[in-house]
Amino acid sequence: MNTAEQILQDVFGYGEFRPGQEEVIATLAAGKSVLAVMPTGAGKSLCYQIPAVMADRLTVVISPLLALMDDQVSALRTNGVDVACIHSGQTREQNIIEWRRVKDGAKLLYLSPERLMTERMLAALSAIQPTMFVVDEAHCISKWGASFRPDYEHLSRLPDLFPESTVAAFTATADRATRDDIAEKLFRGNGLAVVYGFDRPNLRLTVENKASWKLQLMRFLEDKAGQAGIVYCLSRKFTDEVAVYLREQGLNAIPYHAGQTAEQRKVNQDRFMSEDAVVMVATIAFGMGIDKPDIRYVCHLNLPGSLEAYYQEIGRAGRDGAPAETLLLHSLRDMGMRRQFIANEGDDAHRRREHHRLDALLAYCEASECRRIALLAYFDEVSGACGNCDNCLFPPSVVDGTERAQTLLSTIRQTGQVFGAGHVIDIVRGVKSQKVLERRHQNLETFATGDQWPKDEWTVFVRQLVAAGILSINIQKYGCLELSERGYALLAGEGPFSYREGNITRSDLKAVKKKIDQPVGLCDVSLLSQLKTLRLELARARNVPAYVVFSDSTLIEMAGARPTTLDGMSGINGVGPKKLQEFGAIFLRAISEEGPQTVV
Numbered sequence: 001m002n003t004a005e006q007i008l009q010d011v012f013g014y015g016e017f018r019p020g021q022e023e024v025i026a027t028l029a030a031g032k033s034v035l036a037v038m039p040t041g042a043g044k045s046l047c048y049q050i051p052a053v054m055a056d057r058l059t060v061v062i063s064p065l066l067a068l069m070d071d072q073v074s075a076l077r078t079n080g081v082d083v084a085c086i087h088s089g090q091t092r093e094q095n096i097i098e099w100r101r102v103k104d105g106a107k108l109l110y111l112s113p114e115r116l117m118t119e120r121m122l123a124a125l126s127a128i129q130p131t132m133f134v135v136d137e138a139h140c141i142s143k144w145g146a147s148f149r150p151d152y153e154h155l156s157r158l159p160d161l162f163p164e165s166t167v168a169a170f171t172a173t174a175d176r177a178t179r180d181d182i183a184e185k186l187f188r189g190n191g192l193a194v195v196y197g198f199d200r201p202n203l204r205l206t207v208e209n210k211a212s213w214k215l216q217l218m219r220f221l222e223d224k225a226g227q228a229g230i231v232y233c234l235s236r237k238f239t240d241e242v243a244v245y246l247r248e249q250g251l252n253a254i255p256y257h258a259g260q261t262a263e264q265r266k267v268n269q270d271r272f273m274s275e276d277a278v279v280m281v282a283t284i285a286f287g288m289g290i291d292k293p294d295i296r297y298v299c300h301l302n303l304p305g306s307l308e309a310y311y312q313e314i315g316r317a318g319r320d321g322a323p324a325e326t327l328l329l330h331s332l333r334d335m336g337m338r339r340q341f342i343a344n345e346g347d348d349a350h351r352r353r354e355h356h357r358l359d360a361l362l363a364y365c366e367a368s369e370c371r372r373i374a375l376l377a378y379f380d381e382v383s384g385a386c387g388n389c390d391n392c393l394f395p396p397s398v399v400d401g402t403e404r405a406q407t408l409l410s411t412i413r414q415t416g417q418v419f420g421a422g423h424v425i426d427i428v429r430g431v432k433s434q435k436v437l438e439r440r441h442q443n444l445e446t447f448a449t450g451d452q453w454p455k456d457e458w459t460v461f462v463r464q465l466v467a468a469g470i471l472s473i474n475i476q477k478y479g480c481l482e483l484s485e486r487g488y489a490l491l492a493g494e495g496p497f498s499y500r501e502g503n504i505t506r507s508d509l510k511a512v513k514k515k516i517d518q519p520v521g522l523c524d525v526s527l528l529s530q531l532k533t534l535r536l537e538l539a540r541a542r543n544v545p546a547y548v549v550f551s552d553s554t555l556i557e558m559a560g561a562r563p564t565t566l567d568g569m570s571g572i573n574g575v576g577p578k579k580l581q582e583f584g585a586i587f588l589r590a591i592s593e594e595g596p597q598t599v600v
């Protein structure tokens, strides 16, 4: 019997587990359902691939993107795992062959959600009784989530249809509301929900008010020559415009958006994956399933859709763990545009939820304390000041708001923590609205104690309290404001709380340049680029993306260690026996032909 650890080494070529992997694997192997929230790059795939290889019956993997599915399948086959894949991007004949693989004992079957949910497929799978169903990008099942997909909703029938099967759900971004919803839909709450933390300490978080995107972007890119990064834009037109501008500035910038042909997008993506120092200027169409570990920066020139979306997008930087920078530019105009989008989608409840999500994002933008505290608080994670965000590095000038905050918190507590910001602000400002009068809130002792501040200044103040993790916005309950533990502590006299007053301009952010450490470290850069070229040739010949051959981190390690024997090669992380056999000799030759070492 193979243990998880043996499979990790013998099949995937890795020396040890990453945090969380072992626990998820053990839980699944014991037949208990799991919802695992793990940050991007944590290694979610292995969490289900290893139990699937260990099991004697089939594991079905449901994944939202055909391209991503194909890549996973090629990657598994390259490692010698027997896997099948059925989706509408393949011919009928191909799908028949793939089904035969399942009958012949394939360990995994990758399926698109709509394929799984046909009556024929469900009947065929009933006869097989799969051990496990894996739902990748599980947040897509939830209407609470930032990227709901209607075809995922049907997956909530799975626990009724296959009560004996284990369910493994994975996501990198899900706030509390989304997590509860996923667990309820996929295993009726009878499973383990584990959150392996959202913290990505190597990402530097910076947010600025948008004054001139050109100046701000160029200043951001100033010290990033030679590095790869992504610049996110909202519209296709703006994406093209930014790419042209950056090219005029002498940068290797490529646009990417859904208005291009599939072929053009593939070429652009390949260039990003294989060339050094490409600035990908893209809409959110770009990014899902990009496994490039050395993306050094992500810049948002427009406000993202929500904190979940933002977290996911910046999460593409620095997957190798080396320092990476992020910059978000926001403006009132962007905010208005987002509100407009929301006004045109879904039902009332959905719109309300999305407005509250946007409020949480704005709170983050206006945070006067550590950004990381604010971002992690949104995902219910408590952390200390990071020392690595704009607010930590260049603290904004703030005023003491302890008493003001206490007044507000006390109002919220006395009114039962069931009202949104609008009503609570009316109370402290002394507005005798109908709602105030109906509930006799004019009799509260905090009524009208804060009338020296206009409404919009109160709104900004509330956002800063949310950003500091003192208040939270309950998205499931009409966006009502609730006190967090820190909120109760502040109310009990544990201060202070400082906030940024008035309108926020960040002229003080004339960046003191902090040179980011070279990510590659001691490794032969010219050899690395030769290995990358070789990888691209091999990948093209096999019609798979480059990382299926070897990931960047594997090549970086190879270029650093310069193995001279197959045995030495097998010691590199990411070189399993199957890949060793297929590519080992070719890469050894490239290394030996490269000549003497030129370490930088």
Ligand code: ADP
Pocket: 014, 015, 016, 017, 018, 021, 038, 039, 040, 041, 042, 043, 044, 045, 046, 291, 551, 573
């Ligand atoms: P996620 O889906 O969580 O973003 P992936 O499953 O794509 O992450 O894994 C990210 C990268 O980390 C992949 O290149 C994968 O092969 C690698 N990886 C996963 N687990 C390990 C491990 N235990 N040791 C080394 N590398 C690993």
Ligand code: ZN
Pocket: 369, 370, 371, 372, 373, 385, 386, 387, 388, 389, 390, 391, 392, 393
């Ligand atoms: Zn910080």
